[in-house]
Amino acid sequence: MTALLLVPLILPFLAPTLARRTLDRLAPATALWVLTASVLALAGACVAALGAMVLTGLLKLPALATLGELVHPLRAPSDYLVVPAAVAATGVLTLSVWTLGRSAFVQARAFRTARTQADRRPAAGDLCVVDSPHPDAYALPGRPHRIVVTTAMLRSLGPAEREALFAHERAHNRAGHHYFLAAAEIAAHCHPALRPTRDTIRLAAERAADEAAAEVTGDRRLIAIAIARAALAGHTSPPVRPDFAPAATTGPVPQRVTALLAPSSGRSRARRRTAFLLVACTVLSVAAGTVGVVDFHHEVEIAQGEESP
Amino acid sequence: MTDARDERRPAGELEAAVMAVLWAAGSPLTPGRVQTGLDSGLARTTVATILIRLHEKGLVSRERHGRGYAYFPVQDAPGLTARRMHTELDRDTDRETVLARFVAQLNPGDEKLLRRLLEGDER
Numbered sequence: 001m002t003a004l005l006l007v008p009l010i011l012p013f014l015a016p017t018l019a020r021r022t023l024d025r026l027a028p029a030t031a032l033w034v035l036t037a038s039v040l041a042l043a044g045a046c047v048a049a050l051g052a053m054v055l056t057g058l059l060k061l062p063a064l065a066t067l068g069e070l071v072h073p074l075r076a077p078s079d080y081l082v083v084p085a086a087v088a089a090t091g092v093l094t095l096s097v098w099t100l101g102r103s104a105f106v107q108a109r110a111f112r113t114a115r116t117q118a119d120r121r122p123a124a125g126d127l128c129v130v131d132s133p134h135p136d137a138y139a140l141p142g143r144p145h146r147i148v149v150t151t152a153m154l155r156s157l158g159p160a161e162r163e164a165l166f167a168h169e170r171a172h173n174r175a176g177h178h179y180f181l182a183a184a185e186i187a188a189h190c191h192p193a194l195r196p197t198r199d200t201i202r203l204a205a206e207r208a209a210d211e212a213a214a215e216v217t218g219d220r221r222l223i224a225i226a227i228a229r230a231a232l233a234g235h236t237s238p239p240v241r242p243d244f245a246p247a248a249t250t251g252p253v254p255q256r257v258t259a260l261l262a263p264s265s266g267r268s269r270a271r272r273r274t275a276f277l278l279v280a281c282t283v284l285s286v287a288a289g290t291v292g293v294v295d296f297h298h299e300v301e302i303a304q305g306e307e308s309p
Numbered sequence: 310m311t312d313a314r315d316e317r318r319p320a321g322e323l324e325a326a327v328m329a330v331l332w333a334a335g336s337p338l339t340p341g342r343v344q345t346g347l348d349s350g351l352a353r354t355t356v357a358t359i360l361i362r363l364h365e366k367g368l369v370s371r372e373r374h375g376r377g378y379a380y381f382p383v384q385d386a387p388g389l390t391a392r393r394m395h396t397e398l399d400r401d402t403d404r405e406t407v408l409a410r411f412v413a414q415l416n417p418g419d420e421k422l423l424r425r426l427l428e429g430d431e432r
Binding site: 008013090124125126127129131137146151154157158159160162163166170208210222225227228229252253254257261 | 320321323329333349384413417418420422
């Protein structure tokens, strides 16, 4: 049984590569759904597997075995394997819960502050302008939706580009992209390999909003230029965090601009098929996890004398 | 963009567009100047109506300008609270998780690439 429970722990390491492929080969809005559902399932299978490992270890303790009404010793691989696995799994789960809880607390507080301040002001439509020398813009979800834009951002863009920016942010709010980003955040705390996937999901959300904005304005090139100009305007102020990324790699902004400038081509069926490798990987992981957990449950019932082997 | 399409847009979006022009300008604008800054097919009277509505809401102030008014955004006391909200958000480096930002940080390679793209566009 332990071998099957290892599958959901190992398969997420394939996710970052496969997620990139999914985003490259599907329409951004579709890719966002596929990616988010996949990482949530991968994370769930991973947590279930870790949980089963912890329980196996706990039921090895005589006191807990009595409490669990075990009449026979639990059949499991040797203690040399089960005990370290259980200890490691407990450590990993505790760490996940801790980082997730902290992240949720910090973000909920920031979000609440933003909301109360935005609600306090009378709004011009959905726009909330912040007088600041730093160019910045973001969609603020909640009821009603808001677009928060700094004066510096408004001044760095031309009239048509401002409309492009608004269309982009409204697309985020309309499609509820914050749910996807929150799901990606939760998954990232469940398995270290799902961290890079979180960045892919962020990029997918931005791409989806870009395409929706291009649809609204009817001009892909305009969106591309608005993004490029906004990014460069933000760059004149010194970067807030140290930049360890090598210059050769391409960040998310140029990828979005390049994608918008490229003609929107139809995607061939063969290319689309490889996009679903991530789904296949997820299904495999969930299946292995489920079989592993069901198997563990069966072993516990045997040990409780409720079922015969 | 055609007149018909702009006139049909939700009132909130039009108000936001007008407000953006006023904030970007940094000095009082007449309805005519706002109309030019909008880059859309809105009629001047429509722009004037939106400005009056914004004035009634207390979002813009106006001063006499010839026979009409020139409008400018209100730097209200809540302007301070808005700034506070902004710094609160700035403190969290990974706030993109719930708030989808328009543009992320660039690395030096990105900057070069983007400048090339923009220059290519202006040529």
